[in-house]
Amino acid sequence: MTTIRIAHLYPDQMNIYGDRGNILTLQQRCRWRGIAAEVVAVQPRQSVDWTSFDLAFFGGGQDSGQALIAEDFVERQAAGIREAAEDGLVLLAICGGYQLLGHYFLTYTNEQLPGIGLLDVHTVGGDKRLIGNVVVRWNNDGHLEASAPHELVGFENHSGRTYLGHGVRPLGRVVRGFGNNGEDGTEGAVYRNVFGCYMHGSLLPKNPHFADHLLALALQHHSQNRLSLPSLDDTLELTAHRVMVERLTH
Numbered sequence: 001m002t003t004i005r006i007a008h009l010y011p012d013q014m015n016i017y018g019d020r021g022n023i024l025t026l027q028q029r030c031r032w033r034g035i036a037a038e039v040v041a042v043q044p045r046q047s048v049d050w051t052s053f054d055l056a057f058f059g060g061g062q063d064s065g066q067a068l069i070a071e072d073f074v075e076r077q078a079a080g081i082r083e084a085a086e087d088g089l090v091l092l093a094i095c096g097g098y099q100l101l102g103h104y105f106l107t108y109t110n111e112q113l114p115g116i117g118l119l120d121v122h123t124v125g126g127d128k129r130l131i132g133n134v135v136v137r138w139n140n141d142g143h144l145e146a147s148a149p150h151e152l153v154g155f156e157n158h159s160g161r162t163y164l165g166h167g168v169r170p171l172g173r174v175v176r177g178f179g180n181n182g183e184d185g186t187e188g189a190v191y192r193n194v195f196g197c198y199m200h201g202s203l204l205p206k207n208p209h210f211a212d213h214l215l216a217l218a219l220q221h222h223s224q225n226r227l228s229l230p231s232l233d234d235t236l237e238l239t240a241h242r243v244m245v246e247r248l249t250h
């Protein structure tokens with residue numbers, strides 16, 4: 001049986017608005033297909049062999065949660081994770097986790113939290129939080145099955161405004177909501193198989209097409225072959241997805 005290994009970064013400090021649901025979704029979608037998914041929590045002060053992982057997840061957190069782990073992330077994990085990302089490691093980071101993949105997060109209270117600079121973005125806290133449901137038109141580069149939706153739906157709540165540099169491309173364009181900064185219409189950032197975005201929700205249960213995109217990349221990284229994932233009956237998940245898109249765009 002194929003086993004993919006998933007790292008869950010700092011689950012105790014960085015897990016809000018149901019972000020752990022993303023891990024459950026990845027595991028269950030593997031299980032339904034007869035693939036084992038082993039989840040390993042990465043805690044502060046832990047040494048990690050990043051070459052042993054296929055996928056990593058980094059959830060969101062309060063500024064205070066981010067402050068607890070930002071230095072540890074830079075000192076202990078940055079080098080290994082950057083190297084693994086160059087080699088195709090799949091990484092999904094939400095909100096507070098996304099911000100720490102960038103160069104830095106300057107909080108609203110003027111504290112500068114270091115990031116690992118894996119994504120060419122930086123974040124500056126603002127006095128008004130950007131809160132609400134989001135619909136994003138995904139820049140999926142034609143990787144989607146013809147029947148899959150092109151939108152991603154989620155829920156955002158952040159003070160940080162993230163600005164993209166030339167080394168990344170946006171994950172998508174905001175149809176409804178604020179996205180990266182509420183100004184330029186972009187949401188999220190992508191570099192190789194590294195995806196950062198502001199969508200809590202949890203993101204993956206509501207967007208099974210995006211969950212499968214990540215799993216397909218992780219399996220490809222695992223086996224070095226292009227594998228196609230057996231399709232699942234996503235009628236319920238896609239109905240929930242469609243209801244949100246319709247509610248928010250009409």
Ligand code: GLN
Pocket residue numbers: 016059060061062063064066094095096097157158159160161
């Ligand atoms: N603390 C960060 C901010 O407010 C991230 C919040 C989050 O992860 N939801 O911008």
